[in-house]
Amino acid sequence: MRFASVRVITSDVARLAEFYERATGIEARWLAEQFAELPGESCTLAIGSAQTMALFSAGAAVPESNRTVILEFLVEDVDREYDRLTGLAPEIVQKPTTMPWGNRSLLFRDPDGNLVNFFAPATDEARARFAR
CATH class of the missing domain: 3.30.720.120 (Signal recognition particle alu RNA binding heterodimer, srp9/1)
Structure with a gap:
């Protein structure tokens, strides 16, 4: 599958x-x-x-009724994406933040209100997970 x-x-x-x-x-x-x-x-x-x-x-x-799913995109540079998306995304939910599991994450909403996460591995352990 x-x-x-x-x-x-x-x-x-x-x-x-x-x-x-x-x-x-x-x-x-x-x-x-x-x-x-x-x-x-x-x-x-x-x-x-x-x-x-x-x-x-x-x-x-x-x-326009989703409040449970997050669409996630692996990006190279979360902070650069934040600068680019400011003004494009209707709502920034969370500015770039390094999460406890080692990913740097930016959360925003699309025009329908769906939650979107642009993230990048920020620690050696997180990078190793995505190197597979």
């Missing part, structure tokens, strides 16, 4: 795709008007319209 993607359901695919293009530098691939993907090195961020849930015959995903 291979973990392939995370999908965010939104009421405005274009707005969210543009935000993530600017935040990550990854260009979105548009597979349909209501569905875009940002293909990362290890996982794809998929962005789907709330309309796509009808194709599954389910209304289980509700846009």
Whole structure:
């Protein structure tokens, strides 16, 4: 089994795709008007319209209501990303902070209120975990 993607359901695919293009530098691939993907090195961020849930015959995903999942991106320099994202991200939740497990972390919200973590290993032990 291979973990392939995370999908965010939104009421405005274009707005969210543009935000993530600017935040990550990854260009979105548009597979349909209501569905875009940002293909990362290890996982794809998929962005789907709330309309796509009808194709599954389910209304289980509700846009702009997530308060449990964090979308995490490994970056080179958290502090540089903080400077770049200030003004782009609607809300900075936590300025760059070194966490007890050795990662330097920046938490912010995307335009739908989803929590995003840009992080980088900051200790030798944390770097060793990501060297695998």
